Amino acid sequence: xxxxxxxxxxxxxxxLMACGGGGGSSSTPPPAPPIAxxxxxxxxxxxxxxxLDTCDVPLQIDFVEAVTDSWYLWxxxxxxxxxxxxxxxxxxxxxxxxxxxxxxxxxGFSYMTTITEDETNISSGAYVGFGFxxxxxxxxxxxxxxxxxxxxxxxxxxxGMELVAVDTxxxxxxxxxxxxxxxxxxxxxxxxxxxxxRGFRFxxxxxxxxxxxxxxxxxxxxxxxxxLLIERSGLTPVGYLHLRQFINAALTPDDGFSSxxxxxxLFKEASVTDLIIDxxxxxxxxxxxxxxxxxxxxxxxxxxxxxxxxxxxxxHPEFNEDQDYWGLFDGLPDxxxxxxIAFITSRSTASASELVINGLDPHIDVVMVGGNTFGKQVxxxxxxxxxxxxxxxxxxxxxxxxxxxxxxxxxxxEGGYHQVGLEGSGRFxxxxxxxxxxxxxxxxxxxxxxxALDWFGTGSCPSSASGSRNGLMANQHVALPAWLExxxxxxxxxxxxx
Numbered sequence: 001x002x003x004x005x006x007x008x009x010x011x012x013x014x015x016l017m018a019c020g021g022g023g024g025s026s027s028t029p030p031p032a033p034p035i036a037x038x039x040x041x042x043x044x045x046x047x048x049x050x051x052l053d054t055c056d057v058p059l060q061i062d063f064v065e066a067v068t069d070s071w072y073l074w075x076x077x078x079x080x081x082x083x084x085x086x087x088x089x090x091x092x093x094x095x096x097x098x099x100x101x102x103x104x105x106x107x108g109f110s111y112m113t114t115i116t117e118d119e120t121n122i123s124s125g126a127y128v129g130f131g132f133x134x135x136x137x138x139x140x141x142x143x144x145x146x147x148x149x150x151x152x153x154x155x156x157x158x159x160g161m162e163l164v165a166v167d168t169x170x171x172x173x174x175x176x177x178x179x180x181x182x183x184x185x186x187x188x189x190x191x192x193x194x195x196x197x198r199g200f201r202f203x204x205x206x207x208x209x210x211x212x213x214x215x216x217x218x219x220x221x222x223x224x225x226x227x228l229l230i231e232r233s234g235l236t237p238v239g240y241l242h243l244r245q246f247i248n249a250a251l252t253p254d255d256g257f258s259s260x261x262x263x264x265x266l267f268k269e270a271s272v273t274d275l276i277i278d279x280x281x282x283x284x285x286x287x288x289x290x291x292x293x294x295x296x297x298x299x300x301x302x303x304x305x306x307x308x309x310x311x312x313x314x315x316h317p318e319f320n321e322d323q324d325y326w327g328l329f330d331g332l333p334d335x336x337x338x339x340x341i342a343f344i345t346s347r348s349t350a351s352a353s354e355l356v357i358n359g360l361d362p363h364i365d366v367v368m369v370g371g372n373t374f375g376k377q378v379x380x381x382x383x384x385x386x387x388x389x390x391x392x393x394x395x396x397x398x399x400x401x402x403x404x405x406x407x408x409x410x411x412x413x414e415g416g417y418h419q420v421g422l423e424g425s426g427r428f429x430x431x432x433x434x435x436x437x438x439x440x441x442x443x444x445x446x447x448x449x450x451x452a453l454d455w456f457g458t459g460s461c462p463s464s465a466s467g468s469r470n471g472l473m474a475n476q477h478v479a480l481p482a483w484l485e486x487x488x489x490x491x492x493x494x495x496x497x498x
Contacts, residue, residue, distance in 0.1 A: 055385065055397030060089035060112075063385050064401060068093070071405045072110075073313050073378060074100050088112075093401075104419055106404050109376070114398045115384050125247045125285070126219040128192045130498050132157055133281065135437075140164070141175060143202070144437050145244070145281060147220035148257070152498075155211040160204055160437045167199030167212075189498050190215060222250035224278075227263035228442045229270050230453070238456060239267040239338070240442045240449070242278035243293075246285030246352040251292060260289075261334045264296045268336035274456045275338040276449060278442075280370055280435060284351025287379070291327045294359050297338060299331035302363040306411030308355055310379070313405075327359070340365040342452035345422070346435060350374035354422055359410045361427070367461075368422060368430045369452045377418035381405035431461035 061083045069075060078096045086092040090112045100106040120126050131150015132143050141163045146153045165172040166188050178188055190196035197214040224242040231237050241263045243250060253259050267275065275297075294307045307327040312319045319325055343349075343357050345368045354373050360366060385399040386392045409415040416425040423430045431451050439446035444453060454462045 055392065055399055057088060058083075059389070060385065060399055061086060061092045063383075063388065063399075064089050064093050064096070064112075067383050067401055067403060068096055070315060071313070071381060071383075071403060072097075073404050073406060074105065075313055075315065089399075089401075100404075105378075107376075109378065109380055109402070109404045111402055113400050113402055115394065115400045116398055118382060118400055118402065125222075125245045125249070126217060127497060128194055128215055128217050130157075130189075130198070130213050130215055131218050131220070132498050133496050134163065134498060135496060142437055144435070145224065147218060148225070149221055149254070150218045151213050151216050152211075155213050156209065157200070157202065157211060157213075158204075159440060161202040161209070162204065163200060164203050164208070165201035167201075172199065172201055219247075219249065219254075220244055221253060221257040222247050223253070223258045223260070223263070224441050226258050227266050229266065229272070230276075230442070230444050230449075232453070236271045236273060238453060239263070239270070239272040239275040240278070241276075242441045243282055243353075245282060246287075246289040246293070248286065248289070250289050260293055260296055264334045264336045267338070268334070272336070273339045275341045276344065276369075276452045277341055278344040278448075279349045279353040279357075280344045280346045280448065281348045282350075282353040283348060283374070284353060284376070287327075287352060287355075290352040290356050290359075292332075293356055294327065295330050295332050296335050297341070298360055298363045299329050299335040301337050302329040302411075303331055305329050305363070307359040308408050308410055309413070310406045310408055329363075338364060340367075340456060342367050342369050342431075342455055344368075344370045344433075344448045344452065345373050345430075346371045347374055347421075351376040351379070354417060355408055357422060357428070358408075358414065358417070362410060362412050362414075366428070367452075367455055368428050369455065370430075370433050370435065370448045372421035372423040372430060373417070375417055375419045375421040375424065377409075377415050378404045378407045429461065431455055 065083065068078065072078060077099055079098050081092060081095040083092060086095065093110065093112060094101065097106055097110055129150070131147040131152040133145040133147075134141050135144045136142075143157060143159055143161045143163065146157050146159060163175065165174045166178065167173075168183075168187060168190075173183075188198075190198055193215065194217055195214055197212060199210065199212050202209045202211070222243060222245055224244055227239065227241040229237040230240055241260075243260075249257070250260050291307065298307075305328070306323075307329050309327075310319070310325040341360065341364055343366065345353070345357075350373060354376060357366060357368070357373075380402040383401045383403065384394070385401070386394045386397040389397075407415060407418065414425075414427065416427075422428045431454075433451035434447040436447035439449075442449065444450060451462055
């Protein structure tokens with residue numbers, strides 16, 4: 001017999017948290033069914049407020065049941081599961097969502113977490129590490145991005161370097177040697193603790209570099225480098241910005257780093273009409289930042305029109321027509337109006353990134369350059385357990401559920417890209433281009449940037465860009481040692497972050 005818990009869904013995070021999460025809208029949804037004495041939803045909870053000061057597993061499992069039954073996007077396709085068979089809320093959640101996990105619709109997007117971890121990750125992107133992102137190919141492990149605020153950047157690590165050996169404490173071993181002795185990723189790169197030190201040997205253009213680097217707590221700048229102007233003969237320059245994540249730092253960065261507003265001011269003053277937005281590694285983030293970005297780019301072009309609409313399951317139809325859960329284009333003081341935008345994309349481009357491209361498409365001439373996107377049209381709400389049980393405090397129950405609770409369409413009600421990517425919707429042009437890690441971001445000679453510039457010049461994809469739309473990205477994931485494999489899960493885990 002379960003204890004009687006009264007669960008009332010009092011806070012539905014949609015608009016101010018992630019596009020894999022939502023945020024503080026002014027209205028709240030109808031309450032989820034309460035938990036009755038036998039643990040089944042819908043029972044009579046009158047006469048017992050369920051006041052308690054514990055946060056035990058049965059309570060967490062009842063919490064998961066109530067929220068998923070009411071708010072999970074594909075609630076009617078969940079599996080049945082006996083709560084008594086599970087020793088953790090995550091295990092119970094996985095069992096309920098098994099059919100959706102198995103068919104790829106919910107690829108790690110729904111999960112148990114803590115409020116503290118979620119607020120840190122989703123708002124700042126902060127983590128403990130060396131400060132670089134790597135990519136494993138059949139040719140080796142390469143550095144594809146180095147965060148300007150991190151210890152790896154300070155040591156001299158740069159994009160395009162190949163990691164060839166690591167010193168874990170007993171001298172350098174090559175990656176082949178580490179793989180042969182089945183070294184774990186944690187053994188090679190160390191635990192996620194401040195002060196963990198490793199020696200790295202890199203190679204680039206025939207030269208080898210050795211660095212000793214210690215992990216630190218860092219928050220990667222939202223924009224990689226500064227927004228740029230790419231000059232072209234007889235025409236206004238092309239604007240370029242590279243956005244790593246939709247986090248608060250994109251709007252209010254630390255001193256010394258650029259914001260989206262800094263970029264639009266630069267572009268407006270230079271009379272930019274053609275813009276390159278680099279989202280090749282951007283797995284998503286805050287919906288509020290995506291909303292502001294669209295205002296900065298089309299707030300004057302499409303004032304008052306919807307930029308996106310949140311659609312929940314059919315148990316709550318009132319939400320789908322409620323404009324409080326829509327984004328509306330609004331002109332801001334630093335809004336400028338590009339005519340054409342080339343988005344650099346890849347299979348790591350997901351969620352809020354896809355939302356922005358999809359939302360701007362009806363109003364701006366848009367092309368994709370690089371590879372097809374990940375295909376995440378859905379977003380998560382976050383429910384905090386302590387908010388839902390009277391007498392339970394956060395310090396006693398730092399437990400939260402991130403649940404796939406809505407899908408997002410643009411102002412013309414267009415979506416259709418979940419699992420298949422934006423190109424798979426049939427509505428976008430993709431000029432296939434390589435991720436040329438031998439060149440820095442924004443370099444006019446870098447393959448993706450050069451392809452975008454070619455499209456601006458001719459209005460069509462270069463003939464050399466024809467071919468399999470995903471072949472280039474697929475080639476990056478073959479013949480990898482087991483300890484290098486990393487399934488990229490937007491907004492939750494990027495195992496390529498070091």
